[in-house]
Amino acid sequence: MNIKNQGNFYGLPTTARFYLSVDTLLEVTDSLIGQFDIPRIKPDQYYYLNTACNAPVNLPLFKYLIYQLDAENVVAESNELNNTGFWPLALDSIKTYPYFMDFNDTVVPGWNPYIKP
Numbered sequence: 001m002n003i004k005n006q007g008n009f010y011g012l013p014t015t016a017r018f019y020l021s022v023d024t025l026l027e028v029t030d031s032l033i034g035q036f037d038i039p040r041i042k043p044d045q046y047y048y049l050n051t052a053c054n055a056p057v058n059l060p061l062f063k064y065l066i067y068q069l070d071a072e073n074v075v076a077e078s079n080e081l082n083n084t085g086f087w088p089l090a091l092d093s094i095k096t097y098p099y100f101m102d103f104n105d106t107v108v109p110g111w112n113p114y115i116k117p
Helices: none
Strands: 002-004 014-021 031-038 046-048 064-069 084-088
Touching: none
Parallel strands: none
Antiparallel strands: 002 046, 014 031, 014 064, 064 084
16 A cells, blocks of 8 residues: 655555444444554655555455545544545455466456457
8 A cells, every 4th residue: 555645744644444344434432453563654655565464263254445545534634534444355356265367268257359450
C-alpha cells in the first residue's frame, strides 16, 4: 500500500489498522487483525507499507479487508474521508491448493485472448 503525504509539511507518525469484515463499513464488530506504525512522511513523498497479518481460523466468514490509516486522527488533513477503505477478499476463487494450470491451451479459462487481425 502506498501512503502519500499530499500536504506541505511533514506528516506526523501515525498508525494503520487492518480489519476483517462481513461488509464494507468499519464497525466495532469487525475483527482487528493488524496494527502497524507509519513513520513521518516528507511532503509529496510516499511510504510503502508491505506487511502480513495472521489469518484467524474463521476467515471464511469474512468478505472484506478494511484498512484504516491515521487510526487515531493525529495527522491534520484537508480530506479525512480517504483514510478508510476496503478490498474484497477472494476466498472462494480457488478451491484446490496448490493450484496448478498448465497454460498450454490456446485459450486459458477466464482470459480474453488478444488476436491480431
